Amino acid sequence: MSNYDLVIKNGNIVTSGDNYIADLGIKDGKIVNISKNIDTDIFYDAKGKYVLPGGIDVHTHLDMPFGGTFSSDDFRTGTKAAAIGGTTSIIDYAVQQSGKGLYETIEMWEEKANGKAVIDYGFHLGVTRLDDSVREELPRILKDGFSSFKVFMVYDGMRLTDKELLEILTIARDNNGLVCVHAENYDSINYKIAQLLSEGKTDPVYHAISRPQKCEAEATNRAVKLAEMVDAPIYIVHVSNREAADEIIKSRKQGFKTMGETCPQYMLLSIDNYLEENFAGAKYVMSPPLREKFNQELIWEALRDDGLQTVATDHCPFFMEQKKMGLDNFTKIPNGAPGIEGRMVLMHHYGVNEGHISLGKFVELTSTNPAKIFGMYPKKGTIAVGSDADLVVFDPEKEVTISVDNLHENVDYTPYEGFKVKGYPVATFSRGELVAENGEYVGEEARGQLIRRGAPILL
Numbered sequence: 134m135s136n137y138d139l140v141i142k143n144g145n146i147v148t149s150g151d152n153y154i155a156d157l158g159i160k161d162g163k164i165v166n167i168s169k170n171i172d173t174d175i176f177y178d179a180k181g182k183y184v185l186p187g188g189i190d191v192h193t194h195l196d197m198p199f200g201g202t203f204s205s206d207d208f209r210t211g212t213k214a215a216a217i218g219g220t221t222s223i224i225d226y227a228v229q230q231s232g233k234g235l236y237e238t239i240e241m242w243e244e245k246a247n248g249k250a251v252i253d254y255g256f257h258l259g260v261t262r263l264d265d266s267v268r269e270e271l272p273r274i275l276k277d278g279f280s281s282f283k284v285f286m287v288y289d290g291m292r293l294t295d296k297e298l299l300e301i302l303t304i305a306r307d308n309n310g311l312v313c314v315h316a317e318n319y320d321s322i323n324y325k326i327a328q329l330l331s332e333g334k335t336d337p338v339y340h341a342i343s344r345p346q347k348c349e350a351e352a353t354n355r356a357v358k359l360a361e362m363v364d365a366p367i368y369i370v371h372v373s374n375r376e377a378a379d380e381i382i383k384s385r386k387q388g389f390k391t392m393g394e395t396c397p398q399y400m401l402l403s404i405d406n407y408l409e410e411n412f413a414g415a416k417y418v419m420s421p422p423l424r425e426k427f428n429q430e431l432i433w434e435a436l437r438d439d440g441l442q443t444v445a446t447d448h449c450p451f452f453m454e455q456k457k458m459g460l461d462n463f464t465k466i467p468n469g470a471p472g473i474e475g476r477m478v479l480m481h482h483y484g485v486n487e488g489h490i491s492l493g494k495f496v497e498l499t500s501t502n503p504a505k506i507f508g509m510y511p512k513k514g515t516i517a518v519g520s521d522a523d524l525v526v527f528d529p530e531k532e533v534t535i536s537v538d539n540l541h542e543n544v545d546y547t548p549y550e551g552f553k554v555k556g557y558p559v560a561t562f563s564r565g566e567l568v569a570e571n572g573e574y575v576g577e578e579a580r581g582q583l584i585r586r587g588a589p590i591l592l
């Protein structure tokens with residue numbers, strides 16, 4: 134009998150710090166041997182291919198209620214698309230609904246995920262209301278495997294005040310937790326929206342005009358300063374522009390544990406996309422919005438120089454029919470766009486092939502750092518003996534033109550239609566099981582497991 138359930142042979146193993154050719158012996162879902170020439174008759178041949186740690190997308194919204202509708206990928210369709218694209222773990226935002234406690238929220242999200250998800254998943258707790266019962270739950274939640282919170286500084290019914298943010302930062306600091314913040318200036322957005330609507334400016338592009346770069350930079354500065362005030366770590370989600378990124382970079386230079394995430398859309402798309410005709414600009418209505426093109430290069434630079442630590446997607450898809458809720462008023466367009474399937478290939482092609490980041494940095498940003506920051510390392514996020522066999526066999530020569538016709542996200546468009554990439558996953562393994570091969574999901578249904586996460590490693 135073989136010592137292994139699976140051997141992946143001859144692959145070019147790539148981690149954030151290493152690049153070498155070896156065989157991987159896998160048993161009971163874990164990597165148990167890494168060596169040259171493991172003796173076996175049956176194996177998966179990865180000759181000429183990279184073997185990468187599975188991607189980790191730490192910012193997704195599956196089956197999420199927003200603006201009177203729900204994001205269109207549920208945990209089945211969304212995680213299948215993720216697996217095909219080379220992602221083997223996600224952390225989704227379990228957002229506290231009106232009148233609900235935090236444990237009730239986890240239960241609600243576990244009901245959405247369990248029996249549907251095909252890859253492993255964790256939850257950040259989106260805290261939208263602070264009262265005494267929630268205060269009592271916060272430290273317990275952090276120690277129960279949900280070691281990060283999300284706080285919104287915007288969105289009616291979801292946002293917390295600065296005072297509440299300060300309080301939650303302190304609680305997280307004292308309990309080995311991390312607060313993720315959606316940073317935009319609420320009042321300035323409302324002021325701008327009222328002005329634009331009164332002038333009859335209702336098209337999708339005004340979504341971006343109503344939330345300019347400084348609106349995000351100001352709130353990022355405020356969130357970061359509040360964290361510095363109480364010496365708490367903080368993680369700013371979906372940083373869209375360099376002015377906001379600079380607030381993080383400044384804080385890091387002063388030695389604070391301030392971290393930031395960006396998403397492929399902020400390097401690959403721009404404010405010009407909102408001008409696409411026939412309401413097509415609505416495809417890109419997300420918050421923060423797409424920015425002026427000059428930011429793209431500056432965000433790549435921030436990633437390369439460790440100013441920002443992760444690349445996630447903020448995957449939050451809506452069908453065009455749902456987007457049409459805002460046909461006459463951009464404020465009614467549900468916020469969010471798809472991206473869970475393309476993250477790895479876009480970052481590889483436009484990042485590595487185009488010379489913005491190294492191959493090791495690509496792995497670091499899309500897998501290793503997310504695993505560290507969110508308490509999953511080294512079980513996830515690397516290729517090492519003892520780690521989960523979450524692996525992607527990636528063909529660096531495979532050329533694909535991205536189109537809604539070859540993606541598996543449950544939505545009728547992709548913001549990346551027509552984007553050409555060289556390099557694509559040919560096989561994805563989750564805990565040693567082949568789950569996706571050559572652009573199709575081939576694994577069992579509902580096999581994903583809830584990840585209970587440990588304390589963050591602060592970078």
Ligand code: URP
Pocket residue numbers: 194315418419420421447449468469470
């Ligand atoms: O527009 C976005 N980003 N929708 C999802 C919710 C959020 O703000 O992350």
Ligand code: ZN
Pocket residue numbers: 315370371420421
């Ligand atoms: Zn957000």
Ligand code: ZN
Pocket residue numbers: 430433489
């Ligand atoms: Zn460039």
Ligand code: ZN
Pocket residue numbers: 192193194447449
């Ligand atoms: Zn989001």
